Amino acid sequence: MGENSSADAGRHIGVAGSAIGLLVFLAGVVMVVLVFSWGHALFRSIDGETFAVSGSASLAPDQPAVPGGVASAQPGGPTLAAIGITYALKFLALLVLGWLGAMVASRGAEMTISGRSASAGAK
Secondary structure, three states: OHHHHHHHHHHHHHHHHHHHHHHHHHHHHHHHHHHHHHHHHHHHHOOOOOOOEEEEOOOOOOOOOOOOOEEEEOOOOOOHHHHHHHHHHHHHHHHHHHHHHHHHHHHHHHHHHHHHHHHHHOO
C-alpha cells in the first residue's frame, strides 16, 4: 500500500515537472521571438536621418556645383564613432538577450524531458 502511494506521488511530481518545464520552454521561446522582433525594429530604424546625411550640391561652398548632388553630413550631427558605438551596444544587448532566451528555452526542454522520465519511472 505504501509502495503504491509513493508511485502516485512520483507520477504527480513528474506531471508537475513536465508542465512547469513546458511553461519555462515557452517563456524562452517568447523571449527569443521578442529579441528577433527588436532586432528587426533596430535594423529598420537605421536610415539617412540616423547619420544626419543630406543631399548637397557641393562638399564645400567655394567649390563649383557637382552634377547629380553629393551626400554630406549636416553640421552638428552625430559623429560616425558615436553612431557606431550606439548601434554596437544595441546589437550586443540583443545578442545577450537572445542567448538568455535560448538558455531559458533549453532549460525548459530539459525540465520537460526529466519530468516525463520521472513519471515514466514511477509507473
